[in-house]
Amino acid sequence: MPRLVNKPNNRQLAFDENRINTYADRVMNGFELDKSKLIKGVNSKLRRDEVTAEEISEAVSMTALDLITKEEPNWKFVAARGLLTKLYKKAANNRKYKSYSDEPYGSFYPLIQTLVEKGIFREELLTCYSKEQIDELGDFIVPENDLLFDYIGLLTLTERYLAHDFNGQLMELPQERYMVIAMYLMHQEPAENRMELVKEAYWAMSNMYMTAATPTMSNAGKKVAGQLSSCFIDTVDDSLEGIFDSNTDVARLSKTGGGIGVYLGKVRARGSDIRGHKNTSSGIIPWIRQLNNTAVSVDQLGTRKGAIAVYLDVFHRDILAFLDLKLNNGDERMRAHDIFHGVCLPDLFMERVESRGEWSLFCPHEVKSIMGWKDSNGNALGLEDFYDEELGKGTFREKYEEAVNHPLLQRITVQAIDIMKRVMKSQLETGTPYMFYRDTVNRSNPNSAHGMVYSSNLCTEIMQNQSATVVEKEELVTKDGQTRIVISKIPGDFVVCNLNSIHLARAVPHNVLERLVPIQVRMLDNVIDINNIEVLQAQYTNSQYRAVGLGTFGLHHLLALEGIRWESDEAVTYNDNLYEKINYLLVKASMELSKEKGHYPKFKGSDWESGKYFEQRDYTTGERVGEFVTTEQWKELQAEVQQNGVRNAWLFAIAPNGSTSIIAGSTASIDPLYELVSYEEKTTYKIANPAPDLSDKTIWYYKTAFLVDQHASINMASARQRHVDQGQSFNLYVRPDIKATEFLELHLHAWRAGLKSTYYVRSQALTIESCESCAS
Structure with a gap:
């Protein structure tokens, strides 16, 4: 057992096992787990005579990761809290402020001012917002939302997205990243409602109701070479x-x-x-x-x-x-x-x-x-x-x-x-x-x-x-x-993808879709105006069509929470109704934005203007009454769109969401769960990542990807496709010994069912690198 704890500024304290006990109570608060296992594991990892506070936090995280099982998956949140402690202390030390367990964040304005001066953040964060406004936004930050992260999600966010200085020192904390993204995406909005829009965008991201695309998550507000489109x-x-x-x-x-x-x-x-x-x-x-x-x-x-x-x-x-x-x-x-x-x-x-x-x-x-x-x-x-x-x-x-x-x-x-x-x-x-x-x-x-x-x-x-x-x-x-x-040169249509995604397993149970979708559409639309794309024909195409791609992830997570089997007619119906509702909210939000800012330049002659978009999808025909949206609601929206236009030529696209679904602690995109417990391999250890909200109740609905009937997955994708004006990153999961006739039938079924594309064919014998650009 250690004798001394080395603190910053060359201070030393006597090692106190009672403080480890108190720390364990804090990181395990809210979870019914065996504290003695954690303390025993931490003590076994602290074998040197002198240790640092950071090493103690690291020992807590590593012990908690060792304890993760299918039966006790919540150790991943305990591990995350250990990592949070380390991040809070690093940021406080690098930014020269005192961090407390009840107030772990420092003042927001000095962070913005310092990183703008160092050339890490963009000047717009200071020119478009006053000190009083930045202080107000700093007060709006909710540090408690950091507790939503599991370990692998927080680690991914830290390594790939949080701002560091040019010496690699951590400067930015998770909630500050979300606030900076919100500030930058809204900085060109009219001054009279800019602050409320920033707060709304922060609310959406901070509560993990949505994620921004990887380029936006990484680059928004930063003075880097990267851009915001995927x-x-x-x-x-x-x-x-x-x-x-x-x-x-x-x-x-x-x-x-x-x-x-x-x-x-x-x-x-x-x-x-x-x-x-x-x-x-x-x-x-x-x-x-x-x-x-x-x-x-x-x-x-x-x-x-x-x-x-x-x-x-x-x-x-x-x-x-x-x-x-x-x-x-x-x-x-x-x-x-x-x-x-x-x-x-x-x-x-x-x-x-x-x-x-x-x-x-x-x-x-x-x-x-x-x-x-x-x-x-x-x-x-x-x-x-x-x-x-x-x-x-x-x-x-x-x-x-x-x-x-x-x-x-x-x-x-x-x-x-x-x-x-x-x-x-x-x-x-x-x-x-x-x-x-x-x-x-x-x-x-x-x-x-x-x-x-x-x-x-x-x-x-x-x-x-x-x-x-x-x-x-x-x-x-x-x-x-x-x-x-x-x-x-005569510019062609050079397509640009602007993406973000709904976290279904949080947004749907919390009943926030009506509030969430409009701010997501505004965030995406603002990316178009803010972004500076080097290839001019891409910039021009972006301005002419103003296309966006709102997507979703966490579908299997949501179905498990709702108690719906993947291979069921109920799942097909649920997909049909849910994605119709999302599409309705999407079209309505883009129409409202068009009333405020004008429709996209090539609206004239489109299926939006003629009304064919709605008729082709059977939204306005017959007396069909969906679970969420009625025929009459669609007819009213059709008339409003024909009168006011839509802001964006395309609206709906379901991306793979590999890394950002990990940050949000959910299942990727529209895919079935890969494994009940998957592992992220690091240099010296593996991180266990159990299925989200894994419990005695949900485990029965988490049939894994290579075991589910792929025809059932195609049926769900078919139900969604009617509502998705673009496409879906839809994977097929097959065993290496699949018969040629069975494999062919999957492709024929996908085509007959009206899918627009299929993405990877994933086999247990293959390792496939996920797309980072479209993760959203």
């Missing part, structure tokens, strides 16, 4: 300039922490002609390998390599080589192991897979050159520019048959099922490609009058209009005696 989608033009410009744009976004999706379906295939020279194109694989090198060499803020997903249509002539990109065998010159890939699938292909029919592959450049299809402006169109307007019939299949039957157009014809086998082989070995059901997506696109959705993003939940940026001309210009090279 991820981006580029469409590559079929030209040398387009390909290299896209790579440059990807690098510029990747360095600031953005996840990137890249659509390559317009780039000519291998063996195609270049300027009339036959069989000269090397196809898309070399360009993907170049993007792979960019992902590796341009890392995200020095923490990890960039994250890039590439998408290709299943009718592109390079699709077979594309599907083998990540395999561990074969020609390494045709591989790109650090890239993620997705395949874009029309209904017709899935029908051919079902019927075991043939499928033809084309070069997009040759299709445009030979078929002669034009848009209203005279621009050449390819197969990728069409989709089927109805299930089973439409424009794409008509154009596809025209291409198949054209005598001059080269094609490769294979069995559709053989392509699907290649897809499934890659998925079982690597987890990808993602599946993107392009007809389903475009049929439900509320802004189809203004463009086409070709692919998705890194996490398959963002689905917005896309088009390639094209170099118009490059010229030498002399002005005032100076000569410059001026490059003129």
Whole structure:
């Protein structure tokens, strides 16, 4: 047992076991756990003659972590309180104030002033708020909300998000991070209601009713290179300039922490002609390998390599080589192991897979050159520019048959099922490609009058209009005696994702959705105005559509609390009703914001303006009465939207939420629980992380991911999809020994059920790195 405790400023106190007993009472307050186990474990870890107060807190946390079991999961909160003690003392020492157990936070204004002066926080925190206002916001902080964290959540927040000085010293505490985010997101709001909006945003985050996206959590209010949006989608033009410009744009976004999706379906295939020279194109694989090198060499803020997903249509002539990109065998010159890939699938292909029919592959450049299809402006169109307007019939299949039957157009014809086998082989070995059901997506696109959705993003939940940026001309210009090279480009729709998410397992039981959703929408909308994106076409697209993606996490956590089995009709109905309610509140909030600030610039001609958005989802037809929203309420909202507009072109997107759901202590996104007790591995130890609110009651509703029937998961996703105007990061969990016929049926079921995409195929034999950018 130690003899002395070393305190800051070279003070020493005699070690007092009674103080350990008092400390144990404090960190265990509210939990029915055996205190003697904690004290015994702490004493066993304090074997040196002299210890520090920090080492005592560390011993408390480590002992509590050792005691976590399925039967006693609440030790994770005891461990968190030990870590909190350490954080409070570190911040107090670094900021030179006295921390007490009942008042652990220091004064807020000196923190803001000091970190602005040091160049860590942004000047707007001082220029847009007076000292009196900052003091008022400091008084509004609720330190007790720190007790909502479990250990792994608090540790994740500390390591990745809290502000440190340039020497790595902790300066910011959890509630201060939430307040700074709220202040920065609201700093451009009118002065008369700015303070109330800051408090409302802080309320939402501090009570863990929601989480902001990882880039916003990390960067809001900080004077760093990173930006606030989560991820981006580029469409590559079929030209040398387009390909290299896209790579440059990807690098510029990747360095600031953005996840990137890249659509390559317009780039000519291998063996195609270049300027009339036959069989000269090397196809898309070399360009993907170049993007792979960019992902590796341009890392995200020095923490990890960039994250890039590439998408290709299943009718592109390079699709077979594309599907083998990540395999561990074969020609390494045709591989790109650090890239993620997705395949874009029309209904017709899935029908051919079902019927075991043939499928033809084309070069997009040759299709445009030979078929002669034009848009209203005279621009050449390819197969990728069409989709089927109805299930089973439409424009794409008509154009596809025209291409198949054209005598001059080269094609490769294979069995559709053989392509699907290649897809499934890659998925079982690597987890990808993602599946993107392009007809389903475009049929439900509320802004189809203004463009086409070709692919998705890194996490398959963002689905917005896309088009390639094209170099118009490059010229030498002399002005005032100076000569410059001026490059003129026509900006395409370069998609931007702005995300945050509802913590379902807290917001729903606490009945706060009506209050929560409007402040979330305002926070997301403000990100659009505050953010400064280096790629100008992305900035322009962001301003024209003002798209946001409110999402959810903690679904399995909520179902367990409600006593609803995952594999049940009740779960499907519950999903349908809950997500309809969230969507209603979302649309209403965006409409109210439009009344205040104006609708998004491209509102005219959209399905929002025509009312088709509501009719297509059966919100305003019949006499259906939902559990939360009636037909009459939807009709009233439809009329208000047609009159006032909406502020945001897209509203709903369910992201993976890997890291932020850990911070909030809940289950990720819409996924089933992975394990009853999972483990986070650190350098010298493992941290046990039991299922949230695990108890004798909830354990019966926590059937884990690889045991649940994946068809039940698809049924729930199908019920949600009607209400989600974008997509869902929906994973399939399969055993490595799954039969090919069973695996195929899962994909066919997902497509038939109206899912817009599927994300990873997760197998127990695979380790897959989660997307950090879209975690929200």
